[in-house]
Amino acid sequence: MSITKGRSVTISDVARTAGVSRAAVSKVIRNAYGVSPAMRERVEAAIGELGYRPSVAARALRGSSYRLGLEIPHVSARFMTQIMEGAKQAVAGTPYQLVLAPAHGPEYDTLESLADGLVDGIIAISPLVDPAWLEDLGRRIPVVMLGRHDHPTGYDTVVGDDIGGTRAIMTHLFELGHRRIAHLTEPEAVTRPGCGTPHAVRLETYRTVMTEAGLADLIQVARREDVPDLARAATAELLASPEPPTAIVAGHDDIAMGVLAEIAATGRHGEIAVTGYDNTDLAAHPLIDLTSVDQQGMEMGAQAATMLLERLQGRTEPRRYRATATLRIRGSSVRSPG
Amino acid sequence: MSITKGRSVTISDVARTAGVSRAAVSKVIRNAYGVSPAMRERVEAAIGELGYRPSVAARALRGSSYRLGLEIPHVSARFMTQIMEGAKQAVAGTPYQLVLAPAHGPEYDTLESLADGLVDGIIAISPLVDPAWLEDLGRRIPVVMLGRHDHPTGYDTVVGDDIGGTRAIMTHLFELGHRRIAHLTEPEAVTRPGCGTPHAVRLETYRTVMTEAGLADLIQVARREDVPDLARAATAELLASPEPPTAIVAGHDDIAMGVLAEIAATGRHGEIAVTGYDNTDLAAHPLIDLTSVDQQGMEMGAQAATMLLERLQGRTEPRRYRATATLRIRGSSVRSPG
Numbered sequence A, B: 001m002s003i004t005k006g007r008s009v010t011i012s013d014v015a016r017t018a019g020v021s022r023a024a025v026s027k028v029i030r031n032a033y034g035v036s037p038a039m040r041e042r043v044e045a046a047i048g049e050l051g052y053r054p055s056v057a058a059r060a061l062r063g064s065s066y067r068l069g070l071e072i073p074h075v076s077a078r079f080m081t082q083i084m085e086g087a088k089q090a091v092a093g094t095p096y097q098l099v100l101a102p103a104h105g106p107e108y109d110t111l112e113s114l115a116d117g118l119v120d121g122i123i124a125i126s127p128l129v130d131p132a133w134l135e136d137l138g139r140r141i142p143v144v145m146l147g148r149h150d151h152p153t154g155y156d157t158v159v160g161d162d163i164g165g166t167r168a169i170m171t172h173l174f175e176l177g178h179r180r181i182a183h184l185t186e187p188e189a190v191t192r193p194g195c196g197t198p199h200a201v202r203l204e205t206y207r208t209v210m211t212e213a214g215l216a217d218l219i220q221v222a223r224r225e226d227v228p229d230l231a232r233a234a235t236a237e238l239l240a241s242p243e244p245p246t247a248i249v250a251g252h253d254d255i256a257m258g259v260l261a262e263i264a265a266t267g268r269h270g271e272i273a274v275t276g277y278d279n280t281d282l283a284a285h286p287l288i289d290l291t292s293v294d295q296q297g298m299e300m301g302a303q304a305a306t307m308l309l310e311r312l313q314g315r316t317e318p319r320r321y322r323a324t325a326t327l328r329i330r331g332s333s334v335r336s337p338g
Helices: A011-018 A022-029 A037-050 A055-062 A078-091 A107-118 A131-140 A162-175 A198-212 A228-240 A253-265 A297-312 B011-018 B022-029 B037-050 B055-062 B078-091 B107-118 B131-140 B162-175 B198-212 B228-240 B253-265 B297-312
Strands: A067-072 A097-102 A121-124 A143-146 A156-159 A181-185 A220-223 A247-250 A273-275 A292-294 A320-322 A326-328 B067-072 B097-102 B121-124 B143-146 B156-159 B181-185 B220-223 B247-250 B273-275 B292-294 B320-322 B326-328
Touching (some): A011 A022, A011 A037, A022 A037, A067 A078, A067 A107, A067 A297, A078 A097, A078 A253, A078 A297, A097 A107, A107 A121, A107 B097, A121 A297, A131 A143, A162 A273, A162 A292, A162 A326, A181 A228, A181 A253, A198 A220, A220 A228, A228 A247, A228 A253, A247 A253, A253 A273, B011 B037, B022 B037, B067 B078, B067 B107, B067 B297, B078 B097, B078 B253, B078 B297, B107 B121, B107 B131, B131 B143, B143 B297, B156 B297, B162 B198, B162 B247, B162 B273, B162 B292, B162 B326, B181 B198, B181 B228, B181 B253, B198 B220, B220 B228, B228 B253, B253 B273
Parallel strands (some): A067 A097, A121 A143, A156 A320, A181 A220, A181 A247, A247 A273, B067 B097, B067 B121, B121 B143, B143 B156, B181 B220, B181 B247, B247 B273
Antiparallel strands (some): A097 B097
């Protein structure tokens, strides 16, 4: 979208020439409040001297907001913190500002509100939004979708290696002698087979691996709303069953925290293997010591923001970034007593 | 700001009369994407019938955004999660949407960006922003400031009872026999005496209480950037000192998590009393079991949003909400060995 040939003049060049910060240049370009006349004059002189005409300036003239929106379904989910931090760091130093929109109820409304002049591009984490609707949204505004395994044409995707991560957990538990392994995950709506969410893929992989190992009859799945007390209640039920699991594979670290809480509260800490997913900051805490899968949440957030910035620079062909998954083995995955 | 007399016609009245949801009425008023012609007709008929002219509609005509902005300095701080959830719940069911703006570097830029047409009102958590500047901001847009102990005229404030909360911690530790009590808090910039931040007030109260108890010579203060590894390093230093503390009062739960991590990693879990502040969800976890002060973070977020909505309805005199502080005693505050 730049009209210069060869290496484009950047906002940094303008800042260097004018002897001001990049933020100051950005303020002058978007005509923001708080720019002194002297500052404006210096920056405009540098813009003229360098012939600065990048796409961002072009958009500013058309009324760009210089904001990127991140739609988040659960502000209290710890994995979201990694995504937010990664996106924030990738956007820092650009003229853009990140705004976060917590979804109230249906995510469609939140996404519409963002698209409705609030931001120039959207990072969405909306497991339940219809792909066809998203394709339509992607025609109106640049979109990067986080955590969806489908293959869209009109927007970008950032996903983790949910199959690899789940297989790594299961292999580790088999090696520790576990066979009676239960899976505690999110509700049906986001784990329905084939719906393409990370949690659906993890559940499917769990079932596949158990079946491959000849343990299909020991498959035990519990689904609960992602609230700590419900994870505890589900754990209590699993442990009270006639043939309780010796290992519980939690869909993510927040669920695993509930599992660990229930086990500890009943005086059985260290007796049942527990694994999480996401390797949130808590997993490494010595008092939690949770085996988990590092799926590079910060990097996922940073890549999503970077891909959105690329689209704002003119890229239209869809891209997909798949983060690697690495098992972090810690004390919570104890050996099977059997 | 309403031009009707007596009880104003509300958006709920319009929704009831039109037989549609409040969200649908809001969409029609702000001319949002996705409203069918039939829907628009029904809502406009109801508006005409009832003579609906509330302040929000008036603002919509002037270009209201129907958004409230929450500026947050640290997206990963767990206390922020409480604030965000509380504000989100208070805004749910109104025609407003909450957007969150993580501060990149200087908070002035983030607040300016919010005020610059993005939102109709701002909840700010900016301990380092100049009060005079905030008074100016408050003249341009409704502002609620969270966690500042000053008495502004141009905006509202929501604060906790930092004196009461800290006194409760100290009394509890004295009762357990502790005298050598250290305080680990945030950096100088946000804890400077008299600067009016919650952490400055907690630090000042710690000093006052120690002095009142005749323990002025045992005052020991460590300040670190709020990063888990730095809290661990500070704890290691405190414990390596010639006369190490028997209790560590952390400025908030996130710092306390670092303190607990260092103590556990060196095999001394349960030997040194640790207290936090904010009673985040982790404090009650059986594996953490952290004594902390519940300062009603969700309620603080909800009150801030409610006060902002009141200002948008026309209130101009400043209000202040002070949350109560309640000590939650748990296993981490062990008795002094001495």
